[in-house]
Amino acid sequence: MKKSIMALGSLVLLGATAHAQKVEFEEYNLDNGLHVILQQDKSAPVVVTSVMYHVGSKDEQTDRTGFAHFFEHLLFEGTENIKRGEWFKIVTSNGGNNNANTTDDRTYYYEVFPSNNTELGLWMEAERMLHPVINQIGVDTQNEVVKEEKRLRYDNSPYGQLLPQVKKNMFKVHPYRWTTIGDMEHLDAATLAEFQAFNKKFYIPNNAVLVVAGDFDKDQVKKWVNQYYAGIPKGAPVTRKKYEETPITETIHATFEDPNIQLPMIVSAYRTPAMTTKDAYVLNLISSILSGGKSSRMYKKIVDQDKKALQIGAFNYSEEDYGVYFVYGIPMQPHTAQEILADADAEIVKLQTELISEREFQKLQNENESNFVNSNASVEGVADNLATSYLLYGDTNLINTEIEIYRKITREDIRDVAKKYLNPNQRLILDYVPAKDKE
The missing domain is CATH 3.30.830.10 (Metalloenzyme, LuxS/M16 peptidase-like)
Structure with missing residues (x-):
């Protein structure tokens, strides 16, 4: 859970108990395996459309680390119907904002739009899932972006190597032993076919959950979800190897x-x-x-x-x-x-x-x-x-x-x-x- 805000500090000290309003939601599966969660909230005229994929750095090969984080960037490059460089322009010109983040376990993409652009958000995430354009120019561009991010966050930042150093010493067999940013040499060595194969394996409806939260008409959103997502082909089931670390018994x-x-x-x-x-x-x-x-x-x-x-x-x-x-x-x-x-x-x-x-x-x-x-x-x-x-x-x-x-x-x-x-x-x-x- 997120840290409490300072405004509640006095209540905490007085022993007051906060009460959360129950979050009402509806969830169901499409035939292609996509899990859908709808949470209606009319308190503000905004809608979040988000997709979380069950793929993170732990799903990478030992000689191809950094792929999941790389895709966090790469899947903003464009689709068959969104030209390269147009993704962020479409979002901002329609009053929205968007972002993505990656962990060892999952990758999360989302848009926040005024409620009258709910369909736009749903269409864009469907485009990302069904029609991503993964070509060499996009790979080369994002390779440089990721390298610069690594320089800023890890290589040239005070204490930037803290997490990498801890992870590599704490884990000997589990993929948690490397960071999400990965090894730049691995990204340089990867072929376009390898990136395309990674996308085909993990960024599929049956390895994802779609969430729509905010001010929307539920019946209309269900129609849009069916229209844009039901026809996306189901991918092969994702299987994961189980890694058992030997207990640490000596410092x-x-x-x-x-x-x-x-x-x-x-x-x-x-x-x-x-x-x-x-x-x-x-x-x-x-x-x-x-x-x-x-x-x-x-x-x-x-x-x-x-x-x-x-x-x-x-x-x-x-x-x-x-x-x-x-x-x-x-x-x-x-x-x-x-x-x-x-x-x-x-x-x-x-x-x-x-x-x-x-x-x-x-x-x-x-x-x-x-x-x-x-x-x-x-x-x-x-x-x-x-x-x-x-x-x-x-x-x-x-x-x-x-x-x-x-x-x-x-x-x-x-x-x-x-x-x-x-x-x-x-x-x-x-x-x-x-x-x-x-x-």
């Missing part, structure tokens, strides 16, 4: 030198279970306890009181097959990375050996109630949550019931999950330091 030590930084960072990372498990939800609560704002345990002790760190944090990076729990900190001179790691470990040990107080637990539950309300506060958020709930969790109604999972978590669960996963012999210690010529 992994790694060092990375970054020429873009002047201050070192210490990272402690633990492999955690899939996002659908109860333990993953508990780990989300543990993150809130440890570093959820300035009143959190780590911030108060290490940053505010002891002034040993400029930054400190903990969060659960949860995904479809596994997750990674991060603890990170940047020491304040003259203190060292090892000092703040020891202090962070001490806070984790407290969670493992002592139940959090009833007052702290109630505050935590109140924060989650507020977060839950705000995660569905916009039509864009609702569309995204509906697609994610269906595609990655297998339960569309989770958009309404997820809060019940959190409500059932006990103080004992928090202690036990911390003891189960956050142990020194089950982690990676990454010393992320300035390059020697920068010291």
Whole structure:
């Protein structure tokens, strides 16, 4: 769930409980396997049309990484009926905006239009699915775009190699060991036929969910969905290999030198279970306890009181097959990375050996109630949550019931999950330091 907004902070502290309005939706399947979710909301004259494909970087070959993220860009190049370079012009000239994003597990495309352009959004996503033009000029163009993105986000950004370094050390067999941006040499080596084959395999109706959310006439939208999507051919069923990682039983030590930084960072990372498990939800609560704002345990002790760190944090990076729990900190001179790691470990040990107080637990539950309300506060958020709930969790109604999972978590669960996963012999210690010529 998304972080709560500051305006609700006082309510949280007073122990108030937020109440989310139930998200009403209708869902059904077309004969070609496309799952359709319709969520009508007349509160504002806007509509989101979105398609989430069950394809991410974990679906790539070891020598062809970066394909899913590449397609995030490539499928804006044009279609048989949308000329190259016209996609964004069509959207903006009709009062809309659009975007896309890719993770290890899925790729998401969406448009936000005034409600009188609902049909346009549906037609454009159908065009992307049925008639994409994948040619060499588009591949060459987006290759340069992706390379520039990699330079900006990873190669030349301070701490930009943090996630790549953690992933490659935490996973040995699972495709989670590489990042969504992939290896540029792999993209350079790929042929046009390989890109076309990737599209044919994954960007198909039976590997996707279409969500329409906002102000629309339901009967009319059903007709348009049938008109534009029912005739798209069904693809071959997507099968995925299951990867089992060997449990980490001894501390992994790694060092990375970054020429873009002047201050070192210490990272402690633990492999955690899939996002659908109860333990993953508990780990989300543990993150809130440890570093959820300035009143959190780590911030108060290490940053505010002891002034040993400029930054400190903990969060659960949860995904479809596994997750990674991060603890990170940047020491304040003259203190060292090892000092703040020891202090962070001490806070984790407290969670493992002592139940959090009833007052702290109630505050935590109140924060989650507020977060839950705000995660569905916009039509864009609702569309995204509906697609994610269906595609990655297998339960569309989770958009309404997820809060019940959190409500059932006990103080004992928090202690036990911390003891189960956050142990020194089950982690990676990454010393992320300035390059020697920068010291």
